[in-house]
Amino acid sequence: MEENKKSRKLLQATDVIIIIITLITALSYAGVLKNAFITVYDDNAYVTKNAHVLGGLSVEGIRRAFIVFNDGNWFPLTWISHMTDVSLFGLNPAGHHLTSVIIHILNSALLFIVFTRMTACHWRSGFVAALFALHPLHVESVAWIAERKDVLSGFFWMLTMLTYLRYVERPGALRYVLTLASFICGLMSKPMVVTLPFVLLLMDYWPLGRVWHGGQTNHQCSSASLKRLIVEKIPFFVLSAASSVLTYHVQKTWGAVVSSDILPLKSRIANALISYFKYVIMMFNPSKSAVIYPIDERFQVWQVVGAAVFFISITAAAIIFIKRLPYLFTGWFWYAGTLVPVIGIVQVGTAAMADRYTYISFIGLFMILSMVIPNTVVNTRAGRAITAALACAVIIASACYTNKHVKYWHNSITLFERAISVTKENFVAHNHLGAALTDAGRYNEAYIQYTKALQFNYIYVAAHVNFGHLLIYLNRINEAIESYNRAITINPSYASAYHGIGVALLYQNKTTEAIPFLRMAVALNPNLVSARQNLERAMNRLINENNPAATMLMPH
Known part of the structure; x- marks a missing residue:
């Protein structure tokens, strides 16, 4: 009886947290419904001047979405979502924006559900989901109609994690196939999902605790050797490799890949190291976020050295303290690994970095914060109250910044x-x-x-x-x-x-x-x-x- 009461209380807490996140996110993004298309920066290519999309949802449109490499990319589900919006709303930008906001809210709710089931920590999971929903650097992914591919691929990313968790809890062919199908849908929304199999391996270590290393796991799942876990994900890695090769070939054919003659490898590495550092700084201080940060090869030596020391130090700490701080290992490599396709080693376009690239990668850093802050505060009533107040202050500040940043996207x-x-x-x-x-x-x-x-x-x-x-x-x-x-x-x-x-x-x-x-x-x-x-x-x-x-x- 008491166990049933406890389960009902946890369910009620889950419902309350989801409702709170939904309401705050909806209020923070309400201004986006007044925004226009960004017609000089991809919204024209994706919607307003795209003949296939303007035809609305049709059998022929769906067929073309799968066979045409439009704008140097292959993401048929994204094109289908734009066609659907045209059928529903025409060229009224408010309807297109509303779809993106709804998907973003769903992503936040799914992220909360996944982390709650993995960690059994409702409020910490709520903090991660709230930061994901409200961080100002995520405005670009939500408020820019051409970036529908971000929120849509994010939805299938979250769905893949959820179906994978269900498979881990109760292994079976059907659950495995559902996980693989969700992953494929993610790849068909945006190729950046190629890093997801790597993230699933990180989750196996923490918080799922599936990696057996002579001790007990920290989750109610069967343990397995690392080799077995890798073999389990071979189909995912094969699909990721195929998607990466296809994307690179198409981007190069369209002339989007910058050659080493124009931007040398040493400049790309320097930019990558500095970008890893800048993203972390901007997570705490997003006041100077912009839609475009052009590449500047005039790096100061001290900037590159400092960024390299920062990256190497955190990476070393994550490895050295892997058993004591498993969340640091998973969180840091989640952040660093998911940025690899867009960090600039293979340079596409003129951007040194972009806010939209943080949509998935920041989850790793949010995880670290959700674990570090409570663990560094004394476990007393006063300490818990301070932690709760600090978390609320961060969430409120993020919501205010997001509401402000949405207005920058009013028009081109x-x-x-x-x-x-x-x-x-x-x-x-x-x-x-x-x-x-x-x-x-x-x-x-x-x-x-x-x-x-x-x-x-x-x-x-x-x-x-x-x-x-x-x-x-x-x-x-x-x-x-x-x-x-x-x-x-x-x-x-x-x-x-x-x-x-x-x-x-x-x-x-x-x-x-x-x-x-x-x-x-x-x-x-x-x-x-x-x-x-x-x-x-x-x-x-x-x-x-x-x-x-x-x-x-x-x-x-």
Whole structure:
């Protein structure tokens, strides 16, 4: 009877914690429903100008989601989620944002349930889940519609952990298959899930206690040798390897992988070490978070050495104190391991680091905090009260910061103005702010932003191309062609630059001269829809010279 009462109390505590986390998260993210699409930074490619997504949910759309490598990625479930939103809400951004917030809340609840079942520590698990739900660095994953892949893959990550826990408690073929299926769904949402099998091994050690090393386990699960646990996860590792190879090949084909000629390996390693350190600092102080942190190779030696000492010291401590502090081992290697695909050793794009990369990786650090803080306070009523008050203060502060950061994502202009205000010489942010101002018709202000972007990084191809677009709007066609040519000199494979020249020549009624450039743009990037359409219009104009010149699509 008493055992039943205890179970009911624990169930009630679980329900209360989930309700509290849900309400606080919903309130903190309520402002996101007023936010627009970030049309100059991937929301156009993912939703507003993606012909397949704009068609809504259909059999053909689902088929294409599985066979098309759109935007240099393969994540069919993410595309299907965007199609579903278009079918439900059209292009009303509030509906798209609402879906992301709901998924994020579900992820937080699932994380709490998983950790509660693994550790039997309700309030500590609640603290981990609350930090996950409310940390300001997670705003990017939730408030940016193009990052639906983060919250969706996060959902399947949590579901995989839950089904794996059920398999560990009661091994069986069906539960194993369900775990594997959840993992596959995660890979089909975002390839970053490839690190999950490694995390499952960490969980086997702590808190599941499945690794047998001559002593008893600390969980009501069967113990096993490390070799057996690794063999158990071979299908997961095989799928991770296949996904990694596929992702690398596609990204390289799309030109997203930065070559070692542009960014040497030593610079990548230095950036990785500094990023590991900066992420930890930003976990405690997220006041200067931004949507983009461009790579800066001007590292100071003391920065790299300091970051290396920090990383090596924590790693050594986690290994040395593995038996005394098993949560430090699992938490630290969870954090370090899940960041490996995006830490920059294989550099994709121009970002040195990104807030969205912390969506899963910070769970490891949150675990450490949830265990360290209570264990360092004296186990008295006063000590427990201090711990509870401190935890509440951290959660409230996180909720306030998150509510504030959501407003930065109101539109493209506010987002990149924020990035410029908290970073230095952020040429990427200046470029995107220029694009946002151009779309808003504020051409003089856009001109200033492109000038600054090229001042900070003259070989930044995207800024040259966008500057060319602006010059077309200003009817400075010859200058626009010069800007596009500078981009081609820097990167001869940049399709948008050829498209820009083609459009500029069409505006000058030089149809014959324009067609080779438009053909080159389509050849370099067959998915550049506007280039294909402009090429078709140019061919029609050439065939029928009496046909009035049609309005050309701008080369975005």
